[in-house]
Structure formats: structure tokens, C-alpha cells
Amino acid sequence: MRVAVAGFAHESNTFSVQPTRLEDFGILTGGEVLARHADTYHEIAGYLAAAVDLDMELCPILSASATPAGPVARDAFEEICGRILAGLADLGRVDGVLLALHGAMVAEEHPHGDAEIVRRVREQVGPRMPLVVTHDYHANVPPSLVEAADALVIYKTNPHVDQRERGCEAASILARTVRGEVKPAMALARPRLVLNICFHNTSLPPVQPLIARAVELEQREGILSCSVAGGYQYADVEFMGPSVVVVADGDLELARAEAEALSAAMWEARDQMIPDLPGPAEAVRQAMASGEHPVTLLDVGDNIGGGSTGDSTLILEQLLRQSAAGWVVTLWDPEAVRACAAAGIGAEVELDAGGRTDDMHGAPQRVRGTVRTLSDGRYEERERRHGGGRLHNQGLTAVLRVPCGQGEGLLVLNSRRQPPMSIHQITCAGIAPEQQKILVAKGAVAPRAAYEPVSPKLIEVDSGGACWIGRGPGDYRRADRGKFEWNQ
Numbered sequence: 001m002r003v004a005v006a007g008f009a010h011e012s013n014t015f016s017v018q019p020t021r022l023e024d025f026g027i028l029t030g031g032e033v034l035a036r037h038a039d040t041y042h043e044i045a046g047y048l049a050a051a052v053d054l055d056m057e058l059c060p061i062l063s064a065s066a067t068p069a070g071p072v073a074r075d076a077f078e079e080i081c082g083r084i085l086a087g088l089a090d091l092g093r094v095d096g097v098l099l100a101l102h103g104a105m106v107a108e109e110h111p112h113g114d115a116e117i118v119r120r121v122r123e124q125v126g127p128r129m130p131l132v133v134t135h136d137y138h139a140n141v142p143p144s145l146v147e148a149a150d151a152l153v154i155y156k157t158n159p160h161v162d163q164r165e166r167g168c169e170a171a172s173i174l175a176r177t178v179r180g181e182v183k184p185a186m187a188l189a190r191p192r193l194v195l196n197i198c199f200h201n202t203s204l205p206p207v208q209p210l211i212a213r214a215v216e217l218e219q220r221e222g223i224l225s226c227s228v229a230g231g232y233q234y235a236d237v238e239f240m241g242p243s244v245v246v247v248a249d250g251d252l253e254l255a256r257a258e259a260e261a262l263s264a265a266m267w268e269a270r271d272q273m274i275p276d277l278p279g280p281a282e283a284v285r286q287a288m289a290s291g292e293h294p295v296t297l298l299d300v301g302d303n304i305g306g307g308s309t310g311d312s313t314l315i316l317e318q319l320l321r322q323s324a325a326g327w328v329v330t331l332w333d334p335e336a337v338r339a340c341a342a343a344g345i346g347a348e349v350e351l352d353a354g355g356r357t358d359d360m361h362g363a364p365q366r367v368r369g370t371v372r373t374l375s376d377g378r379y380e381e382r383e384r385r386h387g388g389g390r391l392h393n394q395g396l397t398a399v400l401r402v403p404c405g406q407g408e409g410l411l412v413l414n415s416r417r418q419p420p421m422s423i424h425q426i427t428c429a430g431i432a433p434e435q436q437k438i439l440v441a442k443g444a445v446a447p448r449a450a451y452e453p454v455s456p457k458l459i460e461v462d463s464g465g466a467c468w469i470g471r472g473p474g475d476y477r478r479a480d481r482g483k484f485e486w487n488q
Contacts, residue, residue: 046167
């Protein structure tokens with residue numbers, strides 16, 4: 001069984017001012033795709049693991065991904081999508097196609113970029129070719145994608161730690177379809193609400209019971225897969241919001257009934273989905289007063305994994321103003337890194353840090369301190385963490401020791417935007433997290449897998465930025481605002 005494999009993933013924040021260009025994508029081709037993912041927890045690693053037992057030959061085309069930011073530029077989308085289609089044609093005969101897509105890609109000319117990719121692949125391979133897609137939990141799923149694919153499998157965890165298993169599941173459905181053992185029939189249901197990212201933790205209510213119900217449903221005869229997507233509220237697109245996807249074996253009515261029932265259960269839980277988080281000033285006060293250390297402040301508004309800038313100073317400003325000590329803040333600031341590198345380790349510098357990208361993420365903060373370390377910013381994560389990746393690179397990185405209050409803080413300045421999915425983002429720079437009082441992670445739920453093991457207390461912070469949780473219907477143009485329950 002020869003199966004084509006391709007990946008094209010991007011989470012596109014339409015409120016971000018940073019465009020996503022072709023050069024922002026890391027692109028693997030041919031054998032590199034399998035080699036790079038083999039020892040990770042990515043879904044492509046799941047395709048590989050399942051292929052051994054399924055007597056499946058994987059034929060990799062390419063895998064492309066970029067750090068979340070603004071919409072994907074037209075030329076980038078067309079180039080990568082075109083290379084997938086050309087690679088598919090070059091493979092000759094294949095028995096099926098596996099596509100690892102994100103589900104929240106917005107391209108300049110295609111609001112639902114993932115659906116456009118699937119449409120083009122379907123058009124090329126024809127209506128009978130088995131085509132199975134995997135998606136991130138933060139997917140906005142349009143009906144057109146469900147119509148074009150045979151099956152859609154979505155991560156069941158946030159933080160995303162089950163990608164490998166979902167890859168195995170997708171490969172299994174594809175193999176059984178190719179062999180004629182099953183005939184996928186897929187249905188989509190969309191509750192009329194916005195599930196705020198504050199409630200996307202799949203280990204806690206209100207989402208945990210819904211995921212448990214989906215897992216239980218998959219044990220029923222005739223059900224091949226059941227997925228619950230939290231949606232992605234930072235993409236202003238028509239089908240923004242949560243969804244339920246059920247794949248049954250040849251029984252579309254069964255799939256529809258179960259999808260609608262689970263969608264209704266999410267709607268019934270809507271009163272549990274009203275956010276109430278402290279702002280930066282109050283969050284810092286709570287962290288300073290805590291008897292448990294370190295406290296991790298989750299900078300939700302500057303969620304890099306959600307497409308924000310990574311240079312917000314809103315929490316740093318409060319740490320400085322309230323004379324906190326023992327803190328660690330990471331900022332994306334290539335200019336400040338260059339200044340530290342020019343000065344050298346041990347030198348005292350005075351510079352502006354952060355707040356350079358736009359006016360949503362606070363003003364640059366004037367800091368004076370000593371350059372503690374300089375490093376290449378590369379680190380490796382061997383544990384199962386959000387995103388499933390292993391090798392990471394935040395570019396040239398400087399750590400600045402900043403006197404503050406009765407002690408000091410550590411300002412980590414990097415030159416490449418990197419979501420805090422691994423605690424090694426700071427340990428690689430010589431910082432021992434267990435020795436600190438306050439850690440700041442620029443994310444919402446995703447950093448928990450990395451920070452909960454070292455932090456007895458985590459506080460989500462209602463900070464401003466491209467990922468501000470308080471956006472309401474007035475901020476959206478494409479989303480069908482009249483259909484949503486805006487829990488604010």
C-alpha cells in the first residue's frame with residue numbers, strides 16, 4: 001500500500017500585524033520529512049509508527065510549518081501548495097493520501113487555507129482516492145473540508161500531547177479504507193458559541209467531559225473516530241469556533257446524530273465558559289504574595305503559539321513597577337540581543353527591551369543590567385510536550401541580570417520567536433527554574449505541559465495583545481457574529 005504524505009501547518013492570527021512569508025517556513029522534503037519526525041511526538045511520527053503494522057509504504061512529499069503569526073502571504077501559500085500537488089503527481093500511483101494540516105491557516109486569498117489545500121488535492125486525485133486529514137485542536141472546521149476529505153482526525157488534548165496517537169488513528173482509518181474494510185461517513189456539527197481559549201484545557205471542565213464522551217463514543221460499534229475542536233478565536237473567518245466531527249462506518253445518519261448530540265452538550269455547558277482572569281498588575285501582586293514558588297504567569301495576550309508577537313512588556317512593566325525579585329521574563333527582541341552581544345558577557349548595558357512590534361503589546365521598557373550569558377539558543381526536548389517537536393531554536397540569546405526590588409530579575413532576550421513549549425527554552429540559557437520565584441510564559445494553555453512539572457502554581461493573566469481574550473463581536477468582520485454566544 002503506497003500512501004502519499006504531506007504536511008502544511010500554520011496557525012494564522014488575523015489580528016497580528018506580522019505577515020507570514022515564504023521565508024518564515026521551515027520546509028522538509030522527501031526523506032527528510034520522515035527522518036526529522038521519526039523520533040518526535042508529531043502526527044507524522046504516528047503515521048510512521050502505524051505504517052509498520054499496516055504494511056504501508058509512506059511516500060513523503062514535504063512538510064512545512066512556521067511559527068504562528070499573521071495570515072500566510074499569497075506567494076507562500078501558492079508555492080507550498082503547488083509543491084504538494086506537483087509532488088503528488090510525481091509519485092505516480094498511490095493508494096491513499098495523508099495530510100497533516102493545522103486547521104486554522106488563513107491565507108491572503110483563502111480564509112480557510114486548509115480547506116483550500118484539501119480541495120485542490122481532492123480535485124487532483126479524484127473522488128475515489130482515500131484522503132485522511134489530521135488537525136490541531138485549535139481548528140476552525142468549514143463544511144467544505146469535511147465534504148472533500150474521507151476522514152478528519154483532530155487532537156484530543158491541549159496541551160497537545162496526543163499528536164502521535166492521532167497520527168496512528170488517521171493512518172489506520174486510511175489503511176482500512178484502502179482495503180475496503182470500512183467506508184468512512186463523516187459529519188460536522190458546530191455549536192453556536194465561541195469557546196474562549198481560557199477554557200481550552202482538555203484536562204479540566206468544561207471541555208474534559210466532552211473529550212471523555214468523544215473517547216467513549218469511539219468504543220461503540222460503527223464509530224471510527226470522534227473529534228472535538230476548540231476552534232481558534234483569533235482568526236476572523238466565517239467558520240470560526242468550536243466543532244464536533246464524527247466519522248462512522250458507512251452510516252452518515254449515525255455520524256450526524258452523534259455529532260449533533262455532542263455539539264448540544266457543549267452548548268449546554270456555555271455558562272461555564274465566562275472568563276474572569278486577573279490583569280497584569282493583580283497577577284503580579286498574587287505571584288509576589290504566594291508562598292509557593294515558582295509561580296508561573298501565563299501571558300495569555302502575548303501567546304506566541306497563538307500568533308502574538310512575543311515582545312509584550314505588560315507583565316514586565318508590572319514586575320519592575322512593583323519591585324518584584326526572582327523573576328524570569330523572555331522577550332523576542334533581536335535589537336536588544338545584538339546590543340548585549342556587542343557589549344559581551346559581564347558588561348553592564350542600558351537598553352530598551354520589548355514593545356517594538358506594534359502598540360498592542362505595551363511600551364519598550366528601559367532596563368539597566370549585566371549581561372549574564374550569551375548562547376546560540378538551541379535546545380532539545382525529549383519529553384512529550386505541546387506540539388510534539390524535539391529540536392528547537394530561538395536564535396542568538398542573551399540573559400540580562402536586572403536589579404529589581406531586594407534582588408534581581410532575569411531578562412531572556414531571543415532573536416527568533418519561539419513559543420514556550422519546553423522549559424529548556426530557559427534552562428539552555430543557564431537558568432534553573434526551581435530557584436526562581438516568578439516565571440513568565442507567553443501562552444495560554446500550551447505551556448502547561450512544560451511548566452506544571454516545575455511550578456506548583458500557575459496564574460493565567462488577562463493581558464492585552466494579538467491574543468487578547470476580551471475580543472468581542474465588534475472586532476470581527478468575516479465571522480458570522482449573529483450565530484455566536486459571546487461569553488465575556
